[in-house]
Structures are given as C-alpha cells and as structure tokens.
Amino acid sequence: MFQERLMRIAELSRISGVPVPSIKYYLRAGLLPPGARTAPNQADYSEIHVHRLRLIRALIDVGNLSIAAVGDVLTAMDRPQSDLNESLGFALAATMPPQVAEDDDDIRTARQAVAELVERRGWQVPEGSPKLDSLAAALAVFFRLGQDDVADLVEMYADLAQQLGPKEIDWVVRRGDGDTDTVVEGAIIGTFIGGAVFNALRVIVHEDISRRTLAGRPAGLPRAES
Amino acid sequence: MFQERLMRIAELSRISGVPVPSIKYYLRAGLLPPGARTAPNQADYSEIHVHRLRLIRALIDVGNLSIAAVGDVLTAMDRPQSDLNESLGFALAATMPPQVAEDDDDIRTARQAVAELVERRGWQVPEGSPKLDSLAAALAVFFRLGQDDVADLVEMYADLAQQLGPKEIDWVVRRGDGDTDTVVEGAIIGTFIGGAVFNALRVIVHEDISRRTLAGRPAGLPRAES
Numbered sequence A, B: 001m002f003q004e005r006l007m008r009i010a011e012l013s014r015i016s017g018v019p020v021p022s023i024k025y026y027l028r029a030g031l032l033p034p035g036a037r038t039a040p041n042q043a044d045y046s047e048i049h050v051h052r053l054r055l056i057r058a059l060i061d062v063g064n065l066s067i068a069a070v071g072d073v074l075t076a077m078d079r080p081q082s083d084l085n086e087s088l089g090f091a092l093a094a095t096m097p098p099q100v101a102e103d104d105d106d107i108r109t110a111r112q113a114v115a116e117l118v119e120r121r122g123w124q125v126p127e128g129s130p131k132l133d134s135l136a137a138a139l140a141v142f143f144r145l146g147q148d149d150v151a152d153l154v155e156m157y158a159d160l161a162q163q164l165g166p167k168e169i170d171w172v173v174r175r176g177d178g179d180t181d182t183v184v185e186g187a188i189i190g191t192f193i194g195g196a197v198f199n200a201l202r203v204i205v206h207e208d209i210s211r212r213t214l215a216g217r218p219a220g221l222p223r224a225e226s
Helices: A009-016 A020-028 A047-061 A067-078 A084-093 A105-121 A130-144 A151-176 A180-213 B009-016 B020-028 B047-062 B067-078 B084-093 B105-121 B130-144 B151-176 B180-213
Strands: A036-039 A042-044 B036-039 B042-044
Touching: A009 A020, A009 A047, A020 A047, A047 A067, A047 A180, A047 B130, A067 A180, A084 A180, A084 B180, A105 A130, A105 A151, A130 B047, A130 B180, A151 A180, A151 B151, A151 B180, A180 B084, A180 B130, A180 B151, A180 B180, B009 B020, B009 B047, B020 B047, B047 B067, B047 B180, B067 B180, B084 B180, B105 B130, B105 B151, B151 B180
Parallel strands: none
Antiparallel strands: A036 A042, B036 B042
16 A cells, blocks of 8 residues: 655654654554664654554544544554444444433433434444434433424434435445455544534534624524524 | 522532532633622522533533633623624634644645635635634645545535535524524534534444445455445
C-alpha cells in the first residue's frame, strides 16, 4: 500500500505536522506502532506512520474523540476478523462508549421507544447493543429537558439515516476495493469525518434558513410561518 | 416558566443526579447562576437550577462538549439579542470552535470546494464564518487521508441537510412558542442532542446493512453488489 521511504522522528513530525512530543506520546500509548530501531535511541519511521498519524489527528481534532477512544478504535481496527461484517462491527462498536445507565423513568421510556423503533423498522441490531444504548441515552435527554413530543423528529432522523446508510456503506466498500484494512479504515473515517462534514453542513443550512426567515423578527415571535 | 420551589444544594444534587462537588465546580465556573444566599455558607436553589444542570450534563455527556464549550454556549444563550436570527446565531456560533488553520494545500482545496458549494446552493452564510471553516477542516481530512473523490458524498450530505434543516428550525421555533429563551435553548438542544440522536441512528442503520449484506463475505471482497 505504501512505498518504503524511511525517516527519522523529526522528519515524521515535519511531514505529518504533528509535534515530536505528541508523536512520542502516541508511541507510548500504543496508538502508533514503533519504528524500526536503528540505534539504542533512534528509530526509522515510514509512510505507514505518516498515514496513521494523520488518522489519529483527524479522529481527535475533527472527530472529537478522546485519546482513549482513538486507542480503542485503532486496536479494534488492527484486530483480524473472520468477515467484513465483523471487521466493521468491532471497529465501530469501539467508538460507542458504554452509557452510564441512570435507571430512571426517562431512560426506561427512551429504551422502550428505541426497542419499538427498531422492531417497527426491522433493523437487525441485537438487543443490548451499545449503539441502541447511545440512542436511548440521547433520547432520554429530550425527555429529561421536558421535550416529550420528539416522536416526529426521531422518525424524520430515522428516514434520513435509512436514505443515507446504503450510500455511505457503498462508498466505504468501493473505496476499500478488496482490501479489508482499507474498508475498515474507511468505515472509521466515514463515521467520524463524514459525520463531522454532515454536522457542519447542517448548521450552515440552519444559519441560511435563520437569516432568510427569522432576521428582523422580534425575539418573541408567535410561531414560524414556513 | 418554573414554580418557585426552593432547595438546598444537597436536594439540588439529589433531584438533578449531579454530585455536589460538580455543582460547586459549575457554580465557580459560572455555568450555573448562584443561588439566593440565606446564610454566609448557605444558599437556596430553584427549579431553574435543576433545569440548567440537566442542560449542562446533556451537553457534556451526550453532546460531547467540553466544559469550556458549554460555558461559551450558555454565555451566548443568556445574552439578549435584537432579533431571533441574532439570538440563534450567537448561541450556535459559540459551539463552533475556531479551527487551527494549517495553511496547506489540503485546507486550501477544501476552502475552495466549500466556497463553491455555498455559491452553488445559494446559502446565505458570510465568508469567514467559523461554520464554513469547520466544514473545510473536516473536508481537508478526507484529502489528507488520500480521499479525493468525496464530491458525491458531500453533495449527498448537503441534499440531506437541506431536507432536514427547515423541519428542524420549524421544530425549534414551534417548541419555543413565543419565548426567545426557549427558542434559543431548543436550538442548542436540537443541534447537539438532535445531532447525537441522528448519529446513533446512522450507525444503527450501518450495522443493520452490514449484517444483511456483508456478513459471511470474506474480508477481502472485490466490490459491493448492492
């Protein structure tokens, strides 16, 4: 996949734009594989390290992941699996931190709503998946803040997710073109960086709509006409 | 908006589920307005504090914001503006951290692509908006990782954002029903918690598709048929 072009840590830092102390930190934390040792205190790095450093920085800076979460994702990504579904599943499961389950009415109502949604849409996701917990946790926040009428909003998001999903998976599989590592890396990039692109577009569209329809309206307006 | 029901910090902690040391930290950081002092070392808190604590925890736990970002959002939210567009604009601008602009080829190409997209779609967003910077930064990651063919993906995300946007803004304005504070709070909740709901749905749909179409395929498959 990469040409073997060897370099010292200073050049690795220059090419990747990542400061040397950060590189050393990622090496110690196991995010970056060690270089080929050439002397007791010296190692050579390759294009693989440049690429991996870019991925780490992308997940931290744009994907908004913690160092620990990046470690989990990369560990899962590097673990060989029996088929593509498992490879993708392990890599992405690592990106869903287990939710602190305060077992109150809001979270119970949310879990019920999620179970019904999954049932109704026929989604093949096992009960107890951390992804369903993440959804329930986010939904419970609406309830906790007094927003009980989010059913329409959730259905709309679900419709869009179903429109988007096959195209995103197709992009990832095509991009990988037969190489599992590349497919799995694409899934990680697609999930986090694609997610960041979509979120940025979403708030840009909000600003556009707000400027066109809400500017000049007094703060306390009765209702949107649009 | 809230009944005046006064309570000590221990009860505030019990009702909100937020530990007392965290409440004290939020008070010191200015995220939570001070209670009504009843003695040199004692204060009374109200339902307003319960609600604000829930919002703070939601933004941190589910919205994945830092304490500093939550502070910026709440400060912007509490600042009176002349019209609704401004109120929303200030609150949401606070949620877009300025991007570290490494001025390399990738970020320049990404900025150009963003400018063309905004022009083509006729979006009314001022040049130099941090939202456009965020989009360019996310897009530049694709280029930096060797993914130059993301134009279709971005157009698809833009189409969906345009489908979603008017419905989301409508939800926020209806929910506010004439009260600016509630509209602005709704925009914050919608952006972060709605965003978390959508992202969770997106990965659930990915898992469903992966299980149905990729399970049993060897890791190195030539191409997706779907």
